[in-house]
Amino acid sequence: MLSNLPSTTWQWRAERGLSNGGQVLGYDLDPENPGRPIPNAEEKALLNFMYETYVEEKTFQRTAKMLNEKGYRTKLYTSRRGNVQGGNKFSKMTAQRLLTNLFYVGKVVHKGEIFDGQHEPIVPLSLWGKVQSIITANRGGARKFRKQNVYPFLLQGLVRCGNCNHQLSPTFGYNHQGRMYPYYACNRQLTLGKENCNTRYVPAQALEKVVAKRLKQIALDPNLISSLVTNTSNNSSLRLQEFTESKQVYAKNIADVKRQIDRLVEGLAEGEVNIRSVSQKILSLEEQKEQLESGLQDIEREIAQTKKKVVNAEKFSNTLTTFSDLYADANPNERKELMQLHIHQLIWTPNKIQMAIFEIPTDASFNVNQLNEGSMVGNAWLRR
Numbered sequence: 001m002l003s004n005l006p007s008t009t010w011q012w013r014a015e016r017g018l019s020n021g022g023q024v025l026g027y028d029l030d031p032e033n034p035g036r037p038i039p040n041a042e043e044k045a046l047l048n049f050m051y052e053t054y055v056e057e058k059t060f061q062r063t064a065k066m067l068n069e070k071g072y073r074t075k076l077y078t079s080r081r082g083n084v085q086g087g088n089k090f091s092k093m094t095a096q097r098l099l100t101n102l103f104y105v106g107k108v109v110h111k112g113e114i115f116d117g118q119h120e121p122i123v124p125l126s127l128w129g130k131v132q133s134i135i136t137a138n139r140g141g142a143r144k145f146r147k148q149n150v151y152p153f154l155l156q157g158l159v160r161c162g163n164c165n166h167q168l169s170p171t172f173g174y175n176h177q178g179r180m181y182p183y184y185a186c187n188r189q190l191t192l193g194k195e196n197c198n199t200r201y202v203p204a205q206a207l208e209k210v211v212a213k214r215l216k217q218i219a220l221d222p223n224l225i226s227s228l229v230t231n232t233s234n235n236s237s238l239r240l241q242e243f244t245e246s247k248q249v250y251a252k253n254i255a256d257v258k259r260q261i262d263r264l265v266e267g268l269a270e271g272e273v274n275i276r277s278v279s280q281k282i283l284s285l286e287e288q289k290e291q292l293e294s295g296l297q298d299i300e301r302e303i304a305q306t307k308k309k310v311v312n313a314e315k316f317s318n319t320l321t322t323f324s325d326l327y328a329d330a331n332p333n334e335r336k337e338l339m340q341l342h343i344h345q346l347i348w349t350p351n352k353i354q355m356a357i358f359e360i361p362t363d364a365s366f367n368v369n370q371l372n373e374g375s376m377v378g379n380a381w382l383r384r
């Protein structure tokens with residue numbers, strides 16, 4: 001139903017966290033709302049078993065083999081044309097695809113950009129992250145890290161490259177002394193090569209330290225928190241205005257399509273036109289109308305969510321004040337959870353980090369140098 005939407009619509013949908021409506025292991029499509037598939041309990045259990053198996057086995061091949069031996073098969077479904085598809089043995093490739101899919105932690109990816117999805121995550125972020133660290137370590141031949149506990153990468157999935165706007169991904173690299181360290185590195189650079197982005201590798205531990213420090217400062221500053229909440233409210237009312245405008249555009253388009261259909265139907269009734277070609281035209285208009293209507297529903301949902309966000313920001317400011325205490329006593333995995341809970345996004349540049357909590361990118365920005373963290377300044381930047 002969604003495959004013939006124009007590409008701007010795809011972008012629009014992805015930005016709003018709606019999936020492309022395809023079949024994914026772990027979810028069932030909701031015919032009422034194909035952009036937000038519903039978790040399938042049995043498949044969710046299988047996926048989590050798969051992720052846990054990978055943590056044990058550490059290769060795609062052995063993970064696939066293990067699943068096949070237990071009798072598991074890929075998702076079985078009936079296509080729109082009525083063909084039965086899937087139900088195959090797991091291959092190394094399938095395992096790789098499923099084990100690196102951001103969809104399972106609630107994200108939607110469109111042309112390399114990652115957005116918060118509207119669907120429910122079904123693999124815990126900590127487990128997903130653990131798998132990614134092992135994959136990264138395998139890829140980099142990082143034997144040392146493979147043997148030890150895997151580095152938790154507290155800010156995984158939260159940092160964007162200020163240079164090219166792609167995600168910074170966990171990776172491992174060597175410093176001047178040849179010791180291996182965990183880093184965040186620009187994904188565009190990692191996948192397309194150095195000439196595509198010149199952002200240097202960011203040492204993971206140093207970055208995590210300054211971010212935690214900044215978050216603690218914010219948590220201890222009631223004035224700052226209350227101004228963030230106010231900004232969220234202002235920001236939300238702007239968005240609400242935008243949504244209301246797009247709602248009107250949608251309503252107008254729906255009315256237009258309806259009129260076209262009516263006109264064609266009248267023509268048919270009066271026998272003035274070629275029945276076959278007109279019927280087809282009507283069908284395609286009907287389909288367009290359905291898509292527009294589902295888009296309109298999405299906007300209405302957005303409006304409701306934006307209204308809710310204002311309330312949440314107020315609640316959130318209360319939990320933020322406890323961040324400092326919790327963080328001090330937390331183990332690495334708990335720290336990762338705390339970071340993921342409190343930070344919406346970080347935008348990295350060598351001189352400044354922008355931190356978004358409550359989804360406001362600019363208000364909590366801070367200069368790296370201001371923090372007097374020796375390890376984050378100037379020539380301490382490590383080369384790849």
Ligand SMILES: [Zn+2]
Binds near residue numbers: 162188197
């Ligand atoms: Zn970049």
